[in-house]
Amino acid sequence: MKRKTSASHxxxxxxxxxxDPEFAAEYLKAALEDEDEPRVLLIALRHLVxxxxxxxxxxxxxxxxxxxxxxxxxxxxxxLSTLVAVTKAIGLKLTVEAA
Numbered sequence: 001m002k003r004k005t006s007a008s009h010x011x012x013x014x015x016x017x018x019x020d021p022e023f024a025a026e027y028l029k030a031a032l033e034d035e036d037e038p039r040v041l042l043i044a045l046r047h048l049v050x051x052x053x054x055x056x057x058x059x060x061x062x063x064x065x066x067x068x069x070x071x072x073x074x075x076x077x078x079x080l081s082t083l084v085a086v087t088k089a090i091g092l093k094l095t096v097e098a099a
Contacts, residue, residue, distance in 0.1 A: 010047065017051035021091065024048055028092055039074070045083070046072040048090050060089035 007015070017024045031044030049057045049072060058065040062085060071078035071086075078086075087094050 013047050014051045017048055024051070024090070025092055028087070032094070042072055042074075042076055042078070045086060048092070049086065052090050057086060057089045061085035 013027075017027060028044050028048060031041045034040040049068065054068060055065055058068045061068070061082070063071075063082060068082075068086070070076055071082050084094060
């Protein structure tokens, strides 16, 4: 009997983000709401970019692919202009509302 290979959590999230645009929007929104850990936003953006393809998103955002990898890495510190360009390239936008 063959066993099913299991996917990592990250792989499962990326697959779901690829298939469900509404989930993608909610996923990014939830990441923005995590005020205690700003790195959650980078992780969410990295997953969203992986779901759509790094090279494709980098091209659409006008960012070098290597720069995008660095910006969204665990130690990344992207500029606001990069965040806005990337979210626009993946069909989403960052918003602000009263607390």
